[in-house]
Amino acid sequence: MIDADTKGPKPGTKVIRVGNDGDAWIEGYRCAACGAVMPVATMACRACASRVPPEPYRSAETGTLYTWSVVHRSYPGVEVPFVSAIVDLDGGLSFKGTLKGVEPNRLKSGMPVRLVFDDAGGAVDADGNPYVGFHFVAGDAA
Numbered sequence: 001m002i003d004a005d006t007k008g009p010k011p012g013t014k015v016i017r018v019g020n021d022g023d024a025w026i027e028g029y030r031c032a033a034c035g036a037v038m039p040v041a042t043m044a045c046r047a048c049a050s051r052v053p054p055e056p057y058r059s060a061e062t063g064t065l066y067t068w069s070v071v072h073r074s075y076p077g078v079e080v081p082f083v084s085a086i087v088d089l090d091g092g093l094s095f096k097g098t099l100k101g102v103e104p105n106r107l108k109s110g111m112p113v114r115l116v117f118d119d120a121g122g123a124v125d126a127d128g129n130p131y132v133g134f135h136f137v138a139g140d141a142a
């Protein structure tokens with residue numbers, strides 16, 4: 001896995017992991033005692049208080065749209081309107097991100113969506129290494 005001192009693509013958020021081959025994934029943590037999932041490492045389960053630290057797992061990249069907001073005003077340079085969505089990934093994690101490629105009037109709660117890793121808007125670190133971000137698209141999109 002790529003860490004902060006390694007050359008190459010860097011995770012754009014704490015939940016993204018990037019392999020040495022550039023492959024990216026979302027890492028969640030699952031409690032062995034009760035099965036609850038968390039987006040970050042914890043010392044104990046947030047659901048059942050088990051003192052056994054939840055184990056990391058690779059999250060599914062498919063899920064369903066929970067809710068959304070169409071954003072019409074944003075920072076300079078950010079193209080609007082865009083859809084800010086909350087997605088429930090299969091397996092239990094939920095994330096907020098931009099949902100691309102779907103007209104707002106076609107959005108439906110529960111519609112299938114999937115995660116797509118991207119270049120985080122072209123962001124790079126001080127050494128020119130790119131960041132990896134993500135957005136969502138309709139689940140049936142290629």
Ligand SMILES: [Zn+2]
Binds near residue numbers: 031035045048049
């Ligand atoms: Zn638990």
